Amino acid sequence: MGWTVQKMIDEGYSLGAGCNKPQCFHFGRIDLGVLKAKLGPEHSTMAPDLVPKLRCRKCGGKDVGLILHPPAHRDFPSPGRPNANG
Numbered sequence: 001m002g003w004t005v006q007k008m009i010d011e012g013y014s015l016g017a018g019c020n021k022p023q024c025f026h027f028g029r030i031d032l033g034v035l036k037a038k039l040g041p042e043h044s045t046m047a048p049d050l051v052p053k054l055r056c057r058k059c060g061g062k063d064v065g066l067i068l069h070p071p072a073h074r075d076f077p078s079p080g081r082p083n084a085n086g
């Protein structure tokens with residue numbers, strides 16, 4: 001099952017995008033609220049669906065990669081998990 005804009009917001013994820021051009025490597029954060037207003041809450045945020053909608057703000061290139069930032073689980077300190085650095 002895929003991710004939608006609304007699901008990303010609900011789950012607390014944030015989204016970034018990085019330009020793949022070696023001379024550019026521009027990185028930007030994607031505002032999910034703007035994305036929701038633009039594409040609708042049910043639009044997929046899976047890379048094949050979303051990447052064609054994106055464009056590098058610096059060089060205008062379309063070779064853009066998505067970076068997913070999972071929500072930070074600050075409220076669950078788990079001392080019993082030694083390798084919990086995902």
Ligand SMILES: [Zn+2]
Binds near residue numbers: 026056058059061
């Ligand atoms: Zn670029």
